[in-house]
Structure formats: structure tokens, C-alpha cells
Amino acid sequence: MTSNALVAFEAISKAYGxxxxxxxxxxFSVARGVIHAISGENGAGKSTLMKILFGLEQPSSGRLLLDGGVAEIRSPAAAVEQGIGMVHQHFTLVPSLTVAENIFLGQEQRSGIFVDREKTSRRVAALSKRFNLAVDPDARVSTLSVAAQQKVEILKALSRDIRLLILDEPTAVLSPPETEELFTRLRHLRDAGLTILFISHKLREVRALASHVTVLRAGRVVGDAQLADLDNDALSRLVMGGATSVARPVRASRSVGAPLVALKNVSQSRGRPGERVSNLDLTIYAGEVVGVAGVDGGGQQGLVALLSGRKAAESGTIVFGGRDMKSGSTRDWRSAGLAHLPADRHKDGSAMSMSLVDNAVAGAHRKPAYRMGALLDRRKMVEATRDMISEYGVRSPGPEAPLSALSGGNAQKLIAAREFASAPSFLIADEPTRGIDIAAAAFLHERMRNMAGTGVGILLVTSDLDELLTLSDRIVVMFGGRIVARFDTIDGLTPDRLGPFMLGLEETA
Amino acid sequence: MSRKALAPAIVTIVILAIVVITVMLPLALTTQDPVGVLETFLFGPFRNLRYLGNIVEMATPTMLCGLAVALMFRSGMFNLGVEGAFYLGGLGTVAAALLLPMPWWAAAPVALAAGAVIGSTVCVLPGVMRAHFDTSELVTSLMLNFVALFVGLFVLNYFLRDPAAGAMASYKIPLEAQLPRIVPGTRIHLGTVLALLACIGGAIYLFRTAGGFEARLVGSNPSFAAHLGLPLRRVMVRSAALGGLIAAFAGGIEMLGLYTRFSWQALPGTGWVGVTVAILARDNPLLLIPSALFLAYLQVGGDLVGRNFDVPIEGVGLINALVLLIATAAAIIRNPMLLRLVSGERSAGLTKSLPKAEAH
Incomplete structure (x- = not known):
């Protein structure tokens, strides 16, 4: 086995500063001439490992073997020299150039000092014929569909005479028929002798395409086997991990009230794939926590965009607090009682360069409490911030310090303090504890449970299944922009049960 | 603590001194009287009241243009329409003073208001297009400056031109519309007071009003502002309108304060100096005052050297260029090592190599 290995990773570790x-x-090792899948959840380390193989990052320790010899790959150029090509999830094409120009960018076919367009086109035609990937060499990339652009990316990699092709989540941008076509092409390439590393968290696709799978979780290899030796349950257990159902803390009073937010048959087909949703039916009642599970791109972001006024629904009805909110703006949602902890707290949840005070009162700054005639009452703003800091236990150098001086957990606490201070009736908690320390997470969990106890309806979107099972009263699972499963009680629910739905292997709703 | 707060200012001042010396020293050494050149450049502007007056006169419009730029930059708009707004504001003010029949006491205020509104379009149009069509306000405002210039030349030539003037210039600005001089022996006029008040007002607006707070939020993170449900477009247009009004107002007071006829046949460049002033002041309205005065001091010193010695006046332009380069080089001005060194914070390497640092 090892003797036939094209690539072998030996005790590779990577720690950041x-x-x-x-x-x-x-x-683990990758055999020659096969399609080898690397799977795992977001943040499991798949991308980092591929960056190391492609020379974009260097390992902290361990070594990389190519053809049995130690290889040091210092840059993508060195990787290409070693015969390694990579197709990134986000394409790296120049939209205003033609297909041929893109493919030979950096290795232009010349005659004298001029670029030979004829020759370039001819070589591209030959290349696309050889690998059975039909593209028009003279079309501008900006006019091509996403699937066609991907073909160009693959051809671009193949034009460098590679023997190992890395594909990072290649199907994320493709429709099912396009995916099917891509798989056929990849099988052809494999039969022609190319080794393919296929990175995906979609287990159905891994099963359809690869013969061998390596599963990463939290930066470690937790599984490495022939796919023939694994059934679906075993595979999803490997990916989802050993998270077992945790003893649920009992909430003080759980009285579910009237319907608060109701979506009926809501669709939105524009935007990035993860933002598209179709035929959503969901009602959130006052005083309950509805958990939303799903892998990245399952449509949770679309749901959040609709419920926070960032996007209008194309069809269907959305009602919040008795008002039609189908095309309500963020301002409408907020004035009707929405509070929102965004998934990306740096990009959407705060202004890192502004002070704690500015961040803490933003949004509420037009309230009479902070006014002094036509001016803002800075003293009251500072006071309110001090109150939030002490109530939420935010560790900070002081209210006038920039938010960037705070650790992730403390910044998130301050953001939560701001959002919760608006006395909302509906809370969207999108990855509320991602990347923050356990103590801060526990604190926010308790806060949210108390809010639900006082009648606030909460939509919890999280990729942390322990968090989901700890906080939620009921759970819906999204995949491909649809709700594919509903669990009206979470008693006896385990990550194992959710896994197949999240990965699109099963569907009940 | 206070020393820590002052560190950025100290770094800035030291670097400015180095820039001035780097440019002026070699220039001075090429002349017969290097000491005289340096002395005139550095101390000449303080030698008599008239030169001091020149500094203040020159700083008045650039301070206002700097304020216009700062308010727009703070809200995330890189709107360079200040130059055109300044030009058109000057023309509009003169046109209103010449063409509108007014009682004497209303002449200056009405003319200034009319000029401000007319001139502000050069900033407002790019702002509106940015807010509603996501066009690059940098490009549109830059190009619109020239539209403003040629529209202005047309109006000057066909409606305001005094055939008796002997050159392309407007009729004389009526005396009652001119701004009163307030310091005898200089040409410092009422506009200077207005400019100082405007800078203070700008600081209050940015840091003490809801509107200014929203502008800062939009400028520092538009996604966050959208997340809060702030009306992004309205905030952007409001900032552009404020900036345009202020820059055009600057053009108006420049005309009514210092000129007797409108005769600009090219963009005067004051708006560009305003951009430098704003960058040097880090878009802080109160710091605009020293920063505008400093650049005016350099200009006056350079003019004196140019008049009295065989040194090209372009030397000052060179200094301005370097100042702009270095003021925008955050890597230098906000270098954490440099700031630590100046604020006297200890770190192992520093105390060793700089034992004097402990004495402070």
C-alpha cells in the first residue's frame, strides 16, 4: 500500500501563532490513480491540510512524502512543479479574459515577444479534446456558467501536466445534473491515470465518487478506510463525532405561547447557493427555542436573511407580530421586536475600531434615554455601557477602549448585551457561541434560556450539535434550501439521528 | 497615560520635522546662503504681522475644505468633489451677489447660501449615485470636478464677464457683499471665524449627535450599520450634502473675503489641499485647525524663500507631497513600536538600547 502511495502525510501538525x-x-496516504475523498465538518482541518499540500502553508511539524521521498513544498509554484494542481472552491479566473488566456495565464504561448493567440487557442482545443472537457477557447470567462468556469479551472490545472488534482468542495456551486456531469468527467480523468483528492462534507457525493475516504475531525484523522467497508451510519458517525446527547438542564418554566413568527411556503431563489430557500413552512411560538441544524450551505443563511429583513421573500407569506413582513426591511423587523446575534460578529455584529460605548448603544442611540436636547448624552451612554459590562461580566480595559481590544468571547458578550437590551420579542441567535470560550458560552446559554422563559421566541442556528440539543425545544433540519426533517421534541434525539438528514442522505419532511 | 494619548501626535510632529529638513536642507545647500534660506523658510513667516496674516488667510478655506473631506471620509465616502464644489461655490456666491437684488445686510449671507447650495451639487451628485446605483464616488466626483469647471467658465464668460476688466473676470463684487476684515494690518476676514466655528461644529456633529454617530457607524462598518437597520443611503447622501455645502461655502467666503472679482479660470486646488489637511488631521475636525495652519505656514515660508532666493518654489510642493505620502502611510504613523517608544512604555529591548527613556 505505502509503496504504491503517491502522497503520504506523516504526523503533520499545524499550530498558528x-x-x-x-x-x-x-x-494517511493517498494511493496512485484513485479518487480519494477527504471529509469532515467545517473547521475540521480539511482546507488547512490541502493548503499545506499545495504549498500555501507550511506544517509546524511532520513531513510530506511524494513518491516515497520527502518533499518540501514551499509555494504553489513548487507544488505545480511537483505535479500537483488545485481547483479552489472560489474560482481564481480573470472574468474579462478569454478561456484560453485564463488557462495559459502565466505560461503564455509566445512567438517572439508577442503572445500567440492562435497557438494558445489550438493548445486549449487539443487539451479539452484530450480530457473530454468541452469549452470554447475564445469565450470570455464572464459569459460562462459556473459549471463551465469550473471546467476551465480544471483544464487550467491539467494544462500544467499534473498527476494529482485537488478539488476543494467542487460541487458546492453546482446543480445536481452539473454535479453528475462533473463526476463522469472526474471518473474519466481517474481512468486516464490521474489521482484525485476530493474534499467534501457531502457524504452522498463522497460515496458516489470516491473509493477511499479519510475523515478529519478537530484536526485529527478519525477515520481512514475503503468506502466499501463503511455503511452510511458508520460514515456519518465518523463525521459528526462522538457528540452524544447531553443531559438537558431543565428550564424554569416552559410555557409556549402564541405564534410569533410564521412562514408559509416561502421561497427565495436569488443569491448565493446557501442563501436560497424553497417552500419553507415554519412557525416559531413565543417562549420556545427552535433549533436549526444543517451543514454549511443548507439554506440556514437564507432563512436568517429573510427573518432579519436582509432579503425579501419572492413568494409565500411571512408574518411577525401580526404584521406582514414578506418584504420588511431590517428596520421594520427591529422596530417590531427583533434582536439578532449575527454569525459573523466582526463583519455584521460590531464595529471593531469603534469604542465599547459606541458598540453598546448603536441602534438604540436615538432613544430618548440617550438624548440631551439635540445632542447625544455621552455620560448616559457611558453609564449604560458600564452597566452592561458589569452585568455581563465583560472583561475590558474600559468603556472607551476600542472593541478590538476585547477577546472574542468578551466581544460577543457585549454584542449580546446590546441586542438583549432592546427587550426583544424574537431573537435570532446565529452561531451564538462559535469560537468563544466555554464560560462565556455557558453564560450566553443561560441568558437565552431565561429569555425564552420570559416569553421570547428564539431561532437558534448552530453547527454545534451539543449546543443545539442543549438549548432547543424542537429542531428542524435544513438541506439544499429546504426543511428536510422536523423533530417536535428533542427527547432521545442524538447527533447520530440528525447526521443523515444534515448530510442529505435521508429526508422525512 | 496622557503621554500615551499624545504619542501619535508626537510621532506625527517628529516625522513632519524630518520631512521638512530632508527636502529643504539639500535645496538650501545649493544656494549661496544656505543658512539664510533655512532661516527664511522656518522663521520668515513669523517675522511680521502681514506674513502671519497670510498663514491664517491661506488656512481658512483649506480648513473648511478639510472639514468637508473629513465628514465624508468618516462616513466611508471617498468623495473628491470638494475641489469642484469649492470652485462652483465661489462662482455661485459671486453670481448671486451680482445678479440678485438684495438689501445691503442680506447681500453676504444670501450670496453665501446660494453659492453653497449651487456648489454642493458637485459632492451631492456622486453621493446620490453611490447610494442608489453603487457607482464609485471616487471616479464620478473626480470627473465631475471638470464638469463644474467648464460650466463655471461658461457662466463666467456669458453672464458675469465685465468687458471693461481687460481679462476674463466678473464684474466687481459689490462692496456690501464683501466680508469685513477683522485684524488691521492683515487681510484676515470674518470667514476665518466662521471656519473655526465650523470645525468646532463639525466635531460636535460627529461625536455628539445621532446623525454624526450614524455617519461614523456607516463609515467604519457598513455591514454593521445595515445589521442595525440604519438607513445607509440616507446617511451617505446626508454626508455628501454636508460636505458639499461646507466646501462650496469655503469657496464663497474665499471670494467675498479676499477677492474683488471672480477670475478663476482653472480649478484653484484648494480642495486638494483640503484633502491633505483632512488626512493629516486623521479626519478629526478639531485637528483640522492646526493641520491647516501648518500646511499654510509651509506654503508661506516657501513663497518667501522663492521670492528672496534662487530656490524653486516647487520645493514646497515636494514637501507637501512627502507629507501626504507619510501621513497616509499608516505603517509609519501608527507603527506600534514607534508609538511605544514615544509613549515611554518599557519593553526589554528598548530600555536596554535607550537608557534615557527612563528619565522621563
Whole structure:
């Protein structure tokens, strides 16, 4: 086995300067001439490992073997020289150039000092014929569909005479028939002798395409086997991990009230794939926590965009607090009682360069409490911030310090303090504890439970299944922009049960 | 603590001194009287009241243009329409003073208001297009400056031109519309007071009003502002309108304060100096005052050297260019090591190599 290996990872570890360990002692090998899948959840270390293989990052320790010899890959150029090509999830094409120009960018076919367009086109035609990937060499990339652009990316990699092709989540941008076509092409390439590393968290696709799978979780290899030796349950257990159902803390009073937010047959087909949703039916009642599970791109972001006024629904009805909110703006949603903890707290949840005070009162700054005639009452704003800091236990150098001086957990606490201070009736908690320390997470969990106890309806979107099962009263699972499963009680529910739905292997709703 | 707060200012001042010396020293050494050149450049502007007056006169419009730029930059708009707004504001003010029949006491205020509104379009149009069509306000405002210039030349030539003037210039600005001089022996006029008040007002607006707070939020993170449900477009247009009004007002007071006829046949460049002033002041309205005065001091010193010695006046332009380069080079001005060194914070390497740092 090892003797036939094209690539072998030997005890590869990667730690970043800030102490994050992305990879720990990763060892496995990739056989020649096969399609080898690498699977795992977001943040499991798949991308970091591929970046190391492609020379974009260097391992902290461990070594990489190519053809049995130690290889040091210092840059993508070195990787290409070693015969490694990569197709990134986000394409790296120049939209205003033609297909041929893109493919030979950096290795232009010349005659004298001029670029030979004829020759370039001819070579592209030959290349696309050889690998059975039909593209028009003279079409501008900006005019091509996403699937066609992907073909160009693959051809671009193949034009460099590679023997190993890395594909990072290649199907994320494709429709099912396009995916099917891509798979056929990839099988052809494999039969022609190319080794393919296929990175995906969609287990159905892994099963359809690859012969061998390596599963990463939290930076470690947790599974490495022939797919023939694994059934679906075993596979999804490997990916989802050993998270078992945790003893649920009992909430003080759980009285579910009247319907608060109701979506009926809501669709939105524009935007990025993860933002598209179709035929959503969901009602959130006052005083309950509805958990939304799903892998990245399942449509949760679309749901949140609709419920926070960032996007209008194309069809269907959305009602919040008795008002029609189908095309309500963020301002409408907020004035009707929405509070929102966004998934990306740096991009959407705060202004890192502004002070704690500015961040803490933003949004509420037009309230009479902070006014002094035509001016803002800075003293009252500082006071309110001090109150939030002490109530939420935010560790900070002081209210006038910039938010960037705070750690992730403390920043998130301040953002939560701001959002919760608006006395909302409906809360969207999108990845509320991602990347923050356990104590801060526990604190926010308790706060949210108390809010639900006082009648606030909460939509909890999280990729942390323990968090989901701890906080939620009921759970819906989204995949491909639809709700594919509903669990009206979470008693006896385990991550194992959710896994197949989240990965699109099963469907009940 | 206070020393820590002052560190950025100290770094800025030291670097400015280095820039001035780097440019002026070699220039001075090429002349017969290097000491005289340096002395004139550095101390000449303080030698008599008239030169001091020149500094203040020159700083008045650039301070206002700087304020216009700062208010727009703070809200995330890189709107360079100040130059055109300044030009058109000057023309509009003169046109209103010449063409509108007014009682004497209303002449200056009405003319200034009319000029401000007319001139502000050069900033407002790019702002509106940015807010509603997501066009690059940088490009549109830059190009619109020239539209403003040629519209202005047309109006000057066909409606305001005094055939008796002997050159392309407007009729004389009526005396009652001119701004009173307030310091005898200089040409410092009422506009200077208005400019100082405007800078203070700008600081209050940005840091003490809901509107200014919203502008800062939009400028520092538009996604966050959208998340809060703030009306992004309205905030952007409001900032552009404020900036345009202020820049055009600057053009108006420049005309009524210092000129007797409108005769600009090219963009005067004051708006561009305003951009430098704003960048040097880090878009802080109160710091605009020293920053505008400093650039005016350099200009006056350079003019004196140019008049009295065989040194090209372009030397000052060179200094301005370097100042702009370095003021925008956040890597230098906000270098954490440099700031630590100046604020006297200890770190192992520093105390060793700089034992004097402890004495402070």
C-alpha cells in the first residue's frame, strides 16, 4: 500500500501563532490513480491540510512524502512543479479574459515577444479534446456558467501536466445534473491515470465518487478506510463525532405561547447557493427555542436573511407580530421586536475600531434615554455601557477602549448585551457561541434560556450539535434550501439521528 | 497615560520635522546662503504681522475644505468633489451677489447660501449615485470636478464677464457683499471665524449627535450599520450634502473675503489641499485647525524663500507631497513600536538600547 502511495502525510501538525491547533499528527496516504475523498465538518482541518499540500502553508511539524521521498513544498509554484494542481472552491479566473488566456495565464504561448493567440487557442482545443472537457477557447470567462468556469479551472490545472488534482468542495456551486456531469468527467480523468483528492462534507457525493475516504475531525484523522467497508451510519458517525446527547438542564418554566413568527411556503431563489430557500413552512411560538441544524450551505443563511429583513421573500407569506413582513426591511423587523446575534460578529455584529460605548448603544442611540436636547448624552451612554459590562461580566480595559481590544468571547458578550437590551420579542441567535470560550458560552446559554422563559421566541442556528440539543425545544433540519426533517421534541434525539438528514442522505419532511 | 494619548501626535510632529529638513536642507545647500534660506523658510513667516496674516488667510478655506473631506471620509465616502464644489461655490456666491437684488445686510449671507447650495451639487451628485446605483464616488466626483469647471467658465464668460476688466473676470463684487476684515494690518476676514466655528461644529456633529454617530457607524462598518437597520443611503447622501455645502461655502467666503472679482479660470486646488489637511488631521475636525495652519505656514515660508532666493518654489510642493505620502502611510504613523517608544512604555529591548527613556 505505502509503496504504491503517491502522497503520504506523516504526523503533520499545524499550530498558528495565536495558539490555535488546526491539525494534530495527521497521517494517511493517498494511493496512485484513485479518487480519494477527504471529509469532515467545517473547521475540521480539511482546507488547512490541502493548503499545506499545495504549498500555501507550511506544517509546524511532520513531513510530506511524494513518491516515497520527502518533499518540501514551499509555494504553489513548487507544488505545480511537483505535479500537483488545485481547483479552489472560489474560482481564481480573470472574468474579462478569454478561456484560453485564463488557462495559459502565466505560461503564455509566445512567438517572439508577442503572445500567440492562435497557438494558445489550438493548445486549449487539443487539451479539452484530450480530457473530454468541452469549452470554447475564445469565450470570455464572464459569459460562462459556473459549471463551465469550473471546467476551465480544471483544464487550467491539467494544462500544467499534473498527476494529482485537488478539488476543494467542487460541487458546492453546482446543480445536481452539473454535479453528475462533473463526476463522469472526474471518473474519466481517474481512468486516464490521474489521482484525485476530493474534499467534501457531502457524504452522498463522497460515496458516489470516491473509493477511499479519510475523515478529519478537530484536526485529527478519525477515520481512514475503503468506502466499501463503511455503511452510511458508520460514515456519518465518523463525521459528526462522538457528540452524544447531553443531559438537558431543565428550564424554569416552559410555557409556549402564541405564534410569533410564521412562514408559509416561502421561497427565495436569488443569491448565493446557501442563501436560497424553497417552500419553507415554519412557525416559531413565543417562549420556545427552535433549533436549526444543517451543514454549511443548507439554506440556514437564507432563512436568517429573510427573518432579519436582509432579503425579501419572492413568494409565500411571512408574518411577525401580526404584521406582514414578506418584504420588511431590517428596520421594520427591529422596530417590531427583533434582536439578532449575527454569525459573523466582526463583519455584521460590531464595529471593531469603534469604542465599547459606541458598540453598546448603536441602534438604540436615538432613544430618548440617550438624548440631551439635540445632542447625544455621552455620560448616559457611558453609564449604560458600564452597566452592561458589569452585568455581563465583560472583561475590558474600559468603556472607551476600542472593541478590538476585547477577546472574542468578551466581544460577543457585549454584542449580546446590546441586542438583549432592546427587550426583544424574537431573537435570532446565529452561531451564538462559535469560537468563544466555554464560560462565556455557558453564560450566553443561560441568558437565552431565561429569555425564552420570559416569553421570547428564539431561532437558534448552530453547527454545534451539543449546543443545539442543549438549548432547543424542537429542531428542524435544513438541506439544499429546504426543511428536510422536523423533530417536535428533542427527547432521545442524538447527533447520530440528525447526521443523515444534515448530510442529505435521508429526508422525512 | 496622557503621554500615551499624545504619542501619535508626537510621532506625527517628529516625522513632519524630518520631512521638512530632508527636502529643504539639500535645496538650501545649493544656494549661496544656505543658512539664510533655512532661516527664511522656518522663521520668515513669523517675522511680521502681514506674513502671519497670510498663514491664517491661506488656512481658512483649506480648513473648511478639510472639514468637508473629513465628514465624508468618516462616513466611508471617498468623495473628491470638494475641489469642484469649492470652485462652483465661489462662482455661485459671486453670481448671486451680482445678479440678485438684495438689501445691503442680506447681500453676504444670501450670496453665501446660494453659492453653497449651487456648489454642493458637485459632492451631492456622486453621493446620490453611490447610494442608489453603487457607482464609485471616487471616479464620478473626480470627473465631475471638470464638469463644474467648464460650466463655471461658461457662466463666467456669458453672464458675469465685465468687458471693461481687460481679462476674463466678473464684474466687481459689490462692496456690501464683501466680508469685513477683522485684524488691521492683515487681510484676515470674518470667514476665518466662521471656519473655526465650523470645525468646532463639525466635531460636535460627529461625536455628539445621532446623525454624526450614524455617519461614523456607516463609515467604519457598513455591514454593521445595515445589521442595525440604519438607513445607509440616507446617511451617505446626508454626508455628501454636508460636505458639499461646507466646501462650496469655503469657496464663497474665499471670494467675498479676499477677492474683488471672480477670475478663476482653472480649478484653484484648494480642495486638494483640503484633502491633505483632512488626512493629516486623521479626519478629526478639531485637528483640522492646526493641520491647516501648518500646511499654510509651509506654503508661506516657501513663497518667501522663492521670492528672496534662487530656490524653486516647487520645493514646497515636494514637501507637501512627502507629507501626504507619510501621513497616509499608516505603517509609519501608527507603527506600534514607534508609538511605544514615544509613549515611554518599557519593553526589554528598548530600555536596554535607550537608557534615557527612563528619565522621563
Amino acid at each position: 495565536n495558539g490555535t491547533r488546526a491539525l494534530t499528527e495527521v497521517s
